[in-house]
Amino acid sequence: MAIITISRGSHSMGKAVAERVAEKLGYRIISRDLLLKTSDKFQVPQHTLLQAIHDAPGIFERYKHTKQIYMAYIRSALVEMVAEGEVVYHGLAGHLLLKGLDHVLKIRITANLEGRIARKVKEEGLTEQKARSIIMDDDEQRRKWTRKIYETDPWDSSLYDMVICIDKLSIENAVDFISSAALTEPFRKTEATLKKSQDLLIACNVKAALVEDFSDANVTCEYGNALVYSTEKDAHNIKFKKILDRLRKENSRIYNLEVHTGVTAPINAV
Amino acid sequence: MPVLLFASENQELENDIAHQTANQLGYKTLNRGSLAEIANRHSLELPKLEDALQNTPSILRRMPSKLWHYYISCVEMEVLDRLLDDNVVCWGLGAHLYVLVVSHVLKVRLIGGYGQQTDPDIKREKLRKKWSLAAYKREEADPKLYDIVINLDQIKPEEAVGTITSTIDYPRFRPMTYSRNNLMDRALAARVKNALLKTLTDIHVHAQNGTVVVTTTSLKREKEKKIAAIKEVAGQVEGIGYLEVHWNVDPVNEAAVSSR
Numbered sequence: 332m333a334i335i336t337i338s339r340g341s342h343s344m345g346k347a348v349a350e351r352v353a354e355k356l357g358y359r360i361i362s363r364d365l366l367l368k369t370s371d372k373f374q375v376p377q378h379t380l381l382q383a384i385h386d387a388p389g390i391f392e393r394y395k396h397t398k399q400i401y402m403a404y405i406r407s408a409l410v411e412m413v414a415e416g417e418v419v420y421h422g423l424a425g426h427l428l429l430k431g432l433d434h435v436l437k438i439r440i441t442a443n444l445e446g447r448i449a450r451k452v453k454e455e456g457l458t459e460q461k462a463r464s465i466i467m468d469d470d471e472q473r474r475k476w477t478r479k480i481y482e483t484d485p486w487d488s489s490l491y492d493m494v495i496c497i498d499k500l501s502i503e504n505a506v507d508f509i510s511s512a513a514l515t516e517p518f519r520k521t522e523a524t525l526k527k528s529q530d531l532l533i534a535c536n537v538k539a540a541l542v543e544d545f546s547d548a549n550v551t552c553e554y555g556n557a558l559v560y561s562t563e564k565d566a567h568n569i570k571f572k573k574i575l576d577r578l579r580k581e582n583s584r585i586y587n588l589e590v591h592t593g594v595t596a597p598i599n600a601v
Numbered sequence: 602m603p604v605l606l607f608a609s610e611n612q613e614l615e616n617d618i619a620h621q622t623a624n625q626l627g628y629k630t631l632n633r634g635s636l637a638e639i640a641n642r643h644s645l646e647l648p649k650l651e652d653a654l655q656n657t658p659s660i661l662r663r664m665p666s667k668l669w670h671y672y673i674s675c676v677e678m679e680v681l682d683r684l685l686d687d688n689v690v691c692w693g694l695g696a697h698l699y700v701l702v703v704s705h706v707l708k709v710r711l712i713g714g715y716g717q718q719t720d721p722d723i724k725r726e727k728l729r730k731k732w733s734l735a736a737y738k739r740e741e742a743d744p745k746l747y748d749i750v751i752n753l754d755q756i757k758p759e760e761a762v763g764t765i766t767s768t769i770d771y772p773r774f775r776p777m778t779y780s781r782n783n784l785m786d787r788a789l790a791a792r793v794k795n796a797l798l799k800t801l802t803d804i805h806v807h808a809q810n811g812t813v814v815v816t817t818t819s820l821k822r823e824k825e826k827k828i829a830a831i832k833e834v835a836g837q838v839e840g841i842g843y844l845e846v847h848w849n850v851d852p853v854n855e856a857a858v859s860s861r
Contacts, residue, residue, distance in 0.1 A: 433755070441744055486744065489712055494750035499704065504771060508749070508764055517755040 333518035334413045334432065335509060336425030338439045338485065341469050342447040342454070344497045345440035349421035351506045356513060361412055362422045369401075369408035373539065380405060384423050385472065396546045398480060402428075403542040406601070407535040414528040416520040423473075426490055427481050431531050431599050434524040436513050439491045440505065443498050526554070533557055533584055534601040540574050549596035555586030560596035603774040604684050604784075605765070606700060607692035608741065609711035610726050614753060615692055618711060621762045623690040626769065631683050631691040636676070643675045650676070654695065656728070657735045667802050673736055674795040681788035687776055697746055698737040699791070703784050705776040707748050707769055711761065714753030782810065789813065793835050801830060803851070811842030818851040820858060 335352060339345025346362075353360040366384070370377045383401035406428045413420060413429065420429075426437040444466065451462040477485045488494050493512060495505045512518065534552040537559060541548045545568070548561040565571050579588050605622065609615035616632075623630045633654070640647040649664065653672035658664050664672075673695075680694050684706075697708050715722050726742070733741035744750050749768070751761045768774070790808040793815065797804045805816040815835060819827045828846045835844055 436755075439744070443745070488710070488742065488744045488750045489752065491750070492752045492755050494744045494747070496744070496748050499707075499748050499773065500768070500771075501773070504768060507767070511764070512756060512760065515756070515760050517757075 333513040333520070334416055334429065334435045335419045335513055336429060336435055336437050337419065337421040337509075338424070338426055338437070338491065339421065340441070340447065340473070341466055342450040343440050343442040344450075344502055346421060347502050348440055348495075348497070348505045348509070349419050351502060352509045352513075353419040355506055355510050356417075356419075358417045358419050361409075361418055361420045365405065365409050365412065365420070365422050368412060369405045372408050372411075373404040375401065375404060385476070396542075399546055400542050402480060403535070403539045403601075407532070407539040410528065410532045410535045414525075414532050416525070416528075424477065424481075427477070427483070431601070432524070432528060434518050434520065434527075436493075436509070436518045437491045438509055439485075439488070439494045441494060441496050443496075446498060529584060530554065531601070533582065536582060537578055537585075537588070538601045540578055541571070544574075545571055549600035551597055551600045552585075555584060557585055557588045559588070559590045560594055560600060561590060561592055563592045566590050566592045603769050603776065604687060604700075604703075604706045605690045605769060606697045606706060606708045607690070607711065608697040608708070608747070609692075610722070610729055611711065611714050611753075612693070614714045614758060615711055618758050618761055618765075619690050619692045621758070622765050625762065625766050626688075626690070628688045628690045629686070631680065631689050632693045635679070635683075635694075639675060639679045642679070645672060645675060654693075655732070657731055667798075670736075670802070671795075671798045674791065674798045678788070678791040678795040681784070681791045685781075685784060685788055695733070695736065698733055698739050698741070700784070700787065701746075703787070704780040705774050706780075706784075707765070707774055708746065709765055710744070710747040710750045712750060712752050713755075714758075786810065789838075789840050793838050793841070796834050796838050797831060800834065801827070804831075811840065812845070813841050813843070814845045814847060816847040816849070818849045820855055821850055824848055 335358070337345050337349045349360060352358070366377050366380045369375065369380055380401055383398050384405060409420065409428050412418065429435045447466055448459060448462045451457060451466060452459055455462070473485055477483055483490065493508060495508060497505060530552040533555065534550040534557060537550045537557050538548070541559070545561060545565045548559055548565060550560070551558050559575070561571070575588055575590070579585060605628065607615055607619045619632070620630065636650055637647055640650045650672050652662060653664060653669050654676065656662065658666040658669040676694055677699055680691065680696050681700070683689065684691065684696070684700065700706050729741050733739055739746060751764065753761060786808040789811070790806040790813065793808070793813050794804055794806040797815065803818050807814045813835065815831050817827060817831065828848055831846050832844065835841065
């Protein structure tokens with residue numbers, strides 16, 4: 332009953348592995364449909380979200396926090412989609428977007444560059460040079476994006492529970508590893524993990540509601556009690572208060588919503 | 602049958618998992634327990650050999666770069682020689698850094714499992730990175746060096762053992778003529794390198810189908826002497842079909858000499 336995230340470079344066979352794992356375990360598969368869900372939920376065009384999740388932030392975006400806003404929306408939509416478990420997500424940054432959920436099995440599929448280029452050439456009929464340049468550029472964008480947004484390197488193995496190199500091992504081998512690991516105790520859905528997912532969803536929804544105007548606000552939630560960590564100035568802002576009042580009224584899962592000022596937000600805050 | 606290589610900064614867990622895997626598969630083990638035998642065979646001091654596998658060269662510890670490279674080459678040569686036997690689980694000897702592209706070798710890296718990572722753990726990781734870069738110009742943590750990386754923070758050791766033992770059964774890990782020849786070439790290159798490093802420095806050796814190519818650098822005026830020395834020493838190593846020496850000028854020392 333796990334949540335599985337599969338991170339991959341382009342043409343690393345990660346998609347095929349994800350599809351086979353989902354088929355074998357009877358799980359739902361999520362990829363780019365996440366953007367559709369986010370687009371519907373927050374009324375943002377899909378191509379804007381796609382850009383936010385793919386390209387590294389430019390100089391101006393760093394000041395306007397646009398990536399931060401869209402990432403908060405995407406995270407909120409993803410947590411909502413996976414909260415019930417039995418899901419394989421193989422889109423971008425799943426292991427980072429679902430940070431805070433211990434029962435997520437985080438996998439990275441790698442493949443050597445030459446093999447990836449050969450697959451791209453075969454599938455898209457490009458020249459080898461063109462395919463190499465596209466794949467290397469894509470990898471670089473991924474690296475920059477993850478470094479800028481999450482201050483971490485997507486190639487860092489410690490971000491994952493398992494890194495599988497698909498060159499020597501086959502898709503079937505990878506599927507076997509992932510499905511047997513998914514059924515082990517640390518990744519099973521329990522009452523506690525379900526509660527944690529619901530709490531994370533509340534925190535993400537509160538963050539998404541605030542992020543556009545109050546990007547510095549951070550949120551935690553435990554047993555339905557949400558805590559917003561903000562600056563003194565934000566806490567006295569009328570718009571800030573209105574947003575929180577609306578959330579209290581509209582979100583029945585929020586048991587209590589408090590604002591803390593002048594306190595550093597905990598490391599697990601959204 | 603296959604060869605299994607483990608690498609980890611967490612030596613305790615690496616030991617446990619490697620031993621459990623070897624027991625379940627009925628394979629031989631090759632680890633730091635063999636160092637005494639290696640030291641004895643090459644007339645090396647055991648504490649120094651252990652130190653060379655742990656630390657980078659240091660004049661303070663009386664381990665200059667030349668000696669350090671020689672000590673490491675002794676381990677590399679002996680390990681590769683023993684890996685030709687098959688059915689071996691090997692760890693703690695840096696084999697994952699020099700056994701590359703051999704299809705019947707499964708390389709597994711174990712990470713995590715410390716609980717909360719402490720300062721000594723971080724220091725050890727940094728030391729390993731420094732060592733692997735100095736010895737083989739490869740970063741130990743680079744996932745591209747391995748077939749599987751397993752994070753033991755969530756996955757239990759017994760589950761990791763289960764995954765590894767089931768993997769090794771796959772037909773693609775059965776030794777084939779090509780992969781055996783590949784490993785034999787690496788073992789031959791390691792023997793030549795070891796013989797040369799006894800007296801020479803700056804030596805790189807590559808072997809393919811018994812043909813050995815030695816690449817080296819020196820001052821222009823020492824070219825003939827160095828090539829002759831390489832041919833003489835390497836020529837005595839058993840198993841060489843054909844020997845080629847590629848020489849390049851050492852630009853730094855050459856510039857220093859000509860500016861005097």
